[in-house]
């Protein structure tokens with residue numbers, strides 16, 4: 001039995017979603033982004049776990065829940081290294097890295113204080129773009145300003 | 156052009172090259188005859204949430220030469236906005252009373268938002284530091300008129316290239332026509348990298364300078380902008396550079412015959428008054444062209460031309 005199987009076995013869920021390889025310091029942010037505070041089924045959650053690749057990592061196992069692509073891809077904004085695993089009857093039925101969505105709606109605040117979305121009650125909207133250096137940036141649909149990762153603040 | 160009917164204009168990039176050319180062609184028609192009563196019994200709203208007398212008068216003159224009526228306000232002090240009404244509510248109310256809304260608003264992105272909630276088309280007359288597409292259209296019109304064509308011109312942009320929204324839009328628009336860009340500015344007010352990336356993506360060239368005289372023999376268009384002291388983090392630096400970007404008449408002697416000087420106005424001191432009498436000074440005519448371009452835009456959006 002390889003290590004991965006063993007690990008899944010320890011806190012195995014029968015059906016649901018596992019999000020692995022979350023940078024340790026982003027674990028709580030990922031929980032917030034997926035609105036798991038109010039989820040009533042079982043959630044197993046570990047952070048500060050040893051990982052060969054990351055040093056320390058976080059993992060979240062949510063039983064009886066599968067996410068729509070756009071919902072799960074939000075976490076790519078904070079944890080681009082995360083892996084999404086879907087489990088059905090203890091078997092892995094899907095495993096892939098999360099990928100950045102094309103746009104984000106209502107979850108990020110615009111960093112421009114003069115943006116209309118910061119002055120009036122208007123849901124934010126951003127296009128996810130990659131600059132010439134290959135870095136991910138968010139471009140505000142309204143004020144057209146582009147913000148880099150460091151400026152991302154979640155609503 | 157059917158594609159323009161009923162559509163808002165928020166940013167110059169909302170328009171394709173063909174749509175821009177269509178508006179400029181129409182504007183040419185209005186320059187020949189700007190008194191046409193095609194807006195008879197039409198009502199246009201002019202909502203200026205911050206004062207901008209020049210832009211407002213240009214729009215109002217455009218509407219009135221066409222026989223239309225104008226309602227609205229010239230500053231937020233006299234409107235319900237002062238009482239705390241949301242932009243959405245103002246737009247939804249005013250759209251009941253008019254066929255088209257011209258809006259100037261200090262909030263960045265307000266025009267895009269207004270265009271999404273409004274049942275009638277919006278023309279953005281400036282949304283904060285973001286966009287001012289009719290300024291861009293009148294700049295394009297002025298360049299085409301003085302150069303005979305928009306294709307492959309050498310344009311020099313001078314002054315505050317970092318914060319100047321007019322130069323950013325103009326770069327985007329001229330990229331459609333294959334221009335070569337020459338940027339002259341102090342080190343701290345250089346063209347932002349996002350704009351330079353845009354130029355590279357369009358497969359075009361730009362060059363950067365700090366001395367205005369370097370571009371004098373090359374430029375077809377000299378586009379002057381105002382350098383504001385408050386843009387400098389260090390007031391000493393402003394003192395050092397402030398006189399380096401002032402255009403005086405004697406500096407124009409080595410320029411091309413076809414070269415023209417443009418400026419979005421109002422100017423403060425960046426072009427000395429002795430330039431005004433030089434036939435290469437075009438900024439007052441440029442402002443006049445604004446009326447024809449706005450007439451063209453209104454007529455196109457309302458489907459009257």
Ligand SMILES: [Zn+2]
Pocket residue numbers: 110111112115116117140141142143144145264
């Ligand atoms: Zn914004």
